[in-house]
Amino acid sequence: MTLILSQLKSDYRALKSKLKYSYFEAFLSSFVVGIAESFFAAFSIEKGMSTIQSGMLLSLPLILAVGANLLFNFYMRHRSISQQVQRNTLLQTLSLVGLILFSLTDVSQSVLVFGSLMILYSVYWYGFFSSQPVWNIWISELITDSEGHEYFALRTRLTQIGIIIGLVLGGALFQWKFLNLTPTHLFGLLFSAAFVGQLFKYYSFKKHVPSNSVMSFSFNKVKHIFNQNRSFFSTYGLFNASLFLSSPYVTGYLLTSRNLNYFDFMVVTVCLFIGKITSTYVLSLYAKKLTPIKLMVIGGLIAAPLPLLWPYCETLQAMYLLNFVSGMFWALWDVGLSLSFFKNISAEDKIETVTLY
Known part of the structure; x- marks a missing residue:
């Protein structure tokens, strides 16, 4: 308990540091995830889509966005990195x-x-994927290597807290039928809250120290980086493939096959992020003993097969526990991946590497 209180005090000091707008942006980004992204599949189902169709609407846009990102990155060279994120x-x-x-x-x-x-x-996803490579360069200009571990650990915790707040707010609106609105109009209210969050996120980016770097993207460099790091990308691809075989369809499965209402769905999802928060606090105490690759391997090996257990969760409590454990090990993967990109990739290779990721 003393160690946790000490960590909380450290977090409070960090939130008042020169990086406060970056932490604010992390919270806002995750709030939008919780109150909007987490309900994309549910919105699709409410609009009449089947479980399969709602799953496709979670996965196919990601593929289209990634393809568009690869294509347009080449034509957006020589633009300011900070302006591109905005x-x-x-x-x-x-x-x-x-x-x-x-x-x-x-x-x-x-x-x-x-x-x-x-x-x-x-x-929506194109905007997200296009921001990630250039954001990684921007943040590497704002923090030193020695600050990286503390920064990403706190950023991950703020991310989970923001998602939980968004999820709880969204689930509560549906549970208590806010203003007696129809479900589709309630979704509009959630997206409106996310819209406001995005505006404040834009404001926080405007308050960051501007980057002097410009976009630089080369397909030849992408090919070279892939060949140079084939083992890493193969491992990452295997985890991602196993993840996306099931995750786009979990929401539809819970809402239709298991007949969860929106409130129970929200609680199940919140357990995932509570698990992530728990894990990041443990990591803040012990992660320096583990390399980023070890964090990824441990997290990936345990988190990837856990969706196989969904059909055996016959009670809500079992669903809560499964998602909590999944969140704990998923956090290991997330933190390990962030540290790998921050520590092991030179600034001039970040756009191509993160685009590949």
Whole structure:
């Protein structure tokens, strides 16, 4: 308990440091994840999509966004890194406006609903994936190597807290039928809250120290980096493949096959992030004894096969426990991956490497 209190005091000091706007941005980004992204599949189902279709609407937009990111990165060279992050934040904000408007419509044609959501989700994820490579360069200019472990550990904790707040707020609105709104209009309210969060996120990026670096992207360098780090990317690809074989369909499975209401779904999901928070506090005490690769291996080997246990969770309590344990080991993977990119990749290779990731 003393160690945890000491860590909390350290976190408080860090939140008042020169990186306070970066920590604020981390919280806002995760709040948007909790109150908007976490409900994408549920919104698709509410709009009449099946479990399979809702899963496809979680996975296919990611693929389209990654492909577009690879293509457009080449044409966005020589632009300021900090300005690029800010533009992508506004692009995500624009996609949320589209989701707000779509939640107010009564479109019932399956093809039109699927196509509209595919476009809106793809634009949202393109903004996210386009920001990640350049953000990694920007943050590496703001913090030193010695600050990296503390920064990413606290950032991860703030991320989980923000997601939980967003999830709880969203689940509570559905549970108590806020203002007696219809479910689709409640989704519009969630996306509106995310829209406000994105605007404050944009403001926090504007308050960061601007980067003097510019976009630099080379397909030849991408190929060289992949060949040079083939083992790492193969391991990462295996984990990601095992993860996305199941995770896009978990929401649909819980809401339709297991008939969870939105509140129970929210609690199950919150347990995942409570597990992550618990794990990051333990990591803050012991992680320096483990290399980033060891953190990734331990986390990945245990977290990846856990979805196999979903059919055997016959009670809500079992679901809570499974997601809590998943969150604990998923956090090891997340922190290990962040530290790997921060410590082991030179600044001039970050855009290509994170784009590959």
